[in-house]
Amino acid sequence: MMGLILDVFHKPIIRQCRLTHWRKCELTTKLPRILVLTASYGAGHELAAYAIKEYCRRYGLAQVQIIDLMKEAHPVLNKISTSVYMSSFHAARFGIHYYGWSYYLTQKNNAYSPVLAGLNRLGTKQLFEIIQREQPDGVINTFPYGASPIVSKLFDIPTFTIMTDYVIHARWLHPAIDKYYVASEDLKANMIENGISEKGVEVTGIPIRDAFENNNYPNENINNKMILIIVGAYSQLDLTAKMIKSLEGIRNCPITVVCGRNAKLNQHLTKQFQNNSRVTILGFVERMDELMASATCIISKAGGLTLAESLALKVPLFIYRPFAGQEKDNATYFYEKGIAFISYSMSDLVNQIRQFIDNDICVSLVKNKMEFLHHRKAAERIVTDVLSTIFGRRREQAILNSPMI
Secondary structure (H helix, E strand, C coil), X not given: CHHHHHHHHHHHHHHHCCCCHHHHHHHHHCCCEEEEEECCCCCHHHHHHHHXXXXXXXXXXXXXXXXXXXXXXXXXXXXXXXXXXXXHHHHHCCCCCHHHHHHHHCCCCCCCCHHHXXXXXXXXXXXXXXXXXXXXXXXXXXXXXXXXXXXXXXXXXXXXXXCCCCCCCHHHCCCCCCEEEECCHHHHHHHHHXXXXXXXXXXXXXXXXXXXXXXXXXXXXXXXXXXXXXXXXXXCHHHHHHHHHHHCCCCCCCEEEECCCCHHHHXXXXXXXXXXXXXXXXXCCCCHHHHHHCCCEEECCCCHHHHHHHHHHCCCEEXXXXXXCHHHHHHHHHHHCCCEEEECCHHHHHHHHHHHHCCHHHHHHHHHHHHHHCCCCHHHHHHHHHHHHHHHHHHHHHHHHCCCC
């Protein structure tokens, strides 16, 4: 695979330039070095980064290093901002949506507005040092770091951004980004309306782990219509228990709850439902692709990666009380496309799920819509395009620097 990729990109270089033997060897053997900048505000940004690294590692196409820039550049600020971000979910239960307020307040700003200009300066000094040290051939962002295109341009390094949501926010947009990879045609059109050139945006879908792309697990089980609940680190104990008890009223539907690394919730629910054969409580699950694929439907938050994974598996999502910000916007987008359901009361949630699983025509229709919206092999398409740009830069540099014989 690697040889084929290198031949496709490098043969035109060798034909166009009569280079020295040393330069030819470098062009045909040196693996590109790619720096991926991410952040730990939610798991989606990191999962997208690891999907890119996983693909490159599997086929030996590039050396990929993932760095949480905020954590490395501003560890104290990162710890505070992460705590504030997590606390926002707790505050939202009392009607204080300060994260949502800040999100919508800056959603339509531009890169030169005072607020975004200040955010774009974060990590500049450290990123300069990182690029000097690592010497990457390209930089990919899975989090909107405005410092990335600014610093990369100083080194003449191409910069790429993978948008991990289905909606636009001004923080993602910067005039110095070479290429954007987005989840849908709708998002591309919205970006063009906001001044991004059409050739600078490619619809690839959001990169997800290979296991989700290549799943072969049937999720059509008439006699065992399992409801999967995926909870987050900020999920309420009592609310989750109430949700489980409410869903027990749906016949022939066992319930599986994934608590992830939320040990407190796991312990609480395990104790409460240990004698209930219809309820299974799990902690961290290694093969979430298999578990999700076996579900009839999923109750989860509307993170970009979760939505992308559910699209790949064609398992519909039920979103309960989406938090203000990108989660609510993602949920609204999927709802308007007819492939997700939103509820704000427990009775509505239960009624939605009951009506859905009892209507085979509705199930089939939703799955067909999900198949239409899903973009396959996003990681492969992104890596291929990034490498094409990198090798194109190498070709241009070789032409400029090589004496003709």
